[in-house]
Amino acid sequence: MSDFITRLFGREPKSASQAKERLKMVLVHDRTDLSPGILEALKDDLIEVISRHVEVDPGAVRIEMTQDGREQRLVADIPLRSARRRRMG
């Protein structure tokens, strides 16, 4: 409800939700020691390796950290060019 009102009046998002979003990112990297830069390099390496076997769409590859309780998970979404199947790993 409060989100709706905020949008209605076109105000800036509340600072608490900004704090939460920023913390989410910070904690993921604190917990894993994986900086956004390293994650980007990992993505490039993954694209290179997978491309040797099957054609992928490099621009659409997504790799991100997700949180499951206090466990961190690396999730890669690698759309293939030829097939309709999505999601690997």
Place this chain on the structure above:
Amino acid sequence: MTGKVITVTSGKGGVGKTTATANIGAALADFGHKVVCIDGDIGLRNLDVVLGLENRIVYDLVDVVEGRCRLRQAMIRDKRMPELYLIPAAQTRDKSAISPSDMVRLCEELRPEYDFIIIDSPAGIERGFRNAIAPADVVVVITNPEVSAVRDADRIIGLVEAEEKGPAQLVINRIKQDMVRRGEMLTVDDVLELLAVKLVGLVPDDENVVVSTNRGVPVVLDGRSKAGQAFRNIARRLNGEQVPFMNMQEEDGFFGRLARLIRPGGN
């Protein structure tokens, strides 16, 4: 009888560790348990002033460890309580004067005779923190609903797990209900989702904490204080009782409700 060792820590300084230690200790003693509070912040001692026992210090923790006095001689009894004792930190030494195994040995000596041994950890993640958690059966992490405090709490929770002292239990201190309502402070649910850890207490921001610290009387002894009530609840939970959590959304009185009617957007 085997006493339980509870270490209170936080990572970030200034979130309310010492206040929490003093009040959890005082509440447990008030319920009739035998309690020893240990100030683990060597060089920056403060638990003595928060408990109002600063004028009675003769020996300290380092004196015990280095054999200059017996353990009993360094224990200051709080006369307002049936069985509450303080072992003060040394003020003129530093953390390296004590090792984790010294703390384990000290607590082994106390365990047979006391129900609870509560250790106030220094801020940071270095030696003083390691000393404080070495003998712990339970680690309580204090945080505030603010970005830096939550981030540091996450680091500490990870370190506590790595030391196999986990899972840590969380206290969210200094919750400003009015700011939460306006969407300008992280909610309890936000913090719990971010830290993914078991909650043991919610403490509202309360001026009475400053007043009681000014006087050197733990706020749990003030029956009207909300923070005092919150710390009593934490003490009960640490003693194994099931106590419902305080609702952090209500209790704002007539003017608060009026303000909310005039200024929508909060919930």
